[in-house]
Amino acid sequence: MLVILLGGAVGLYIWYAAIVTRRNKVDETLGGIDAQLQQRHDLIPNVLAIARRFMEHEKTLLEEITALRTKVAPQVGERDFAKIGEKFQAEAKLGADLTRLFAVAENYPDLTSSGPMIEAQRSYNEVEANIAAARRFYNSAVGDLRNAVQIFPGGLLAGVAGVSTLPPFYETTEAARAPVNAVDHL
Structure with a gap:
């Protein structure tokens, strides 16, 4: 009997x-996403400074991106699983606005042929690829945690292990799932 109890406890x-x-x-993995998002956030002022020289007509878009960047800047140590979904939505909006900025920039030949803008676009594409990879790692980790909690006796141990709410999977927005029509951005 003692062996059974000891085995159960183990x-x-x-x-x-x-x-x-x-x-x-x-x-x-959230830290990995934050690191990649921070790289994107660090890149944004440079992209906006380059674009601002050429795109006075797009001032509203540039201001919107600046405001959104300030709003969604990663907070060190922020790991409230209940707020992660909101953060993902705000970051998706920022990514969409940056994509729109690069699409609008195509209308400015001097801008798109500018060495700094070409380098900024290359850096942005690299950071976005890293963000996508970090999100895949995050979803994998969330799946593993959810399985451990949802399979008996995980549900009984979750609270003791500090998991009161399960983190959401990263899911893209409906707008991002739709096909891109370049004409809409020109």
Whole structure:
């Protein structure tokens, strides 16, 4: 009987440790997303400064991007799983506005042939690819955590392991799923 109780306790501890490990992995992957988003946020002022020289007519778009960047800047240590969905939505809006900026920039031949703008677009594309990879790692970590919590006895141990709410998966917006019509951005 003692062996059964001891075996059960060891099993529960192993499951508890798995939940904590997976929760920490989600935190780590969120940190990876934040690092990539910070690179994007650091790049935005340079892109806007370059574009501002050529695009006086697009002043509203440039101001909107600046305001949105300030609003969604990553906060160090921010790991409230309940607010992650809101953050993802705001970041999606910022990404859409930046994509729109680069599409509008195509109407300014002097701007699109400018060395700094070409370099900024290359850097932006690289950062976006890194953000996409970080989001895939995040979704994988969230899936592992959800499985550990939702499979018995994970639900019983989740609160003890510090998982009161499950983090959401990163999902793209409906607008991002729709085909892109370049004419809309010109």
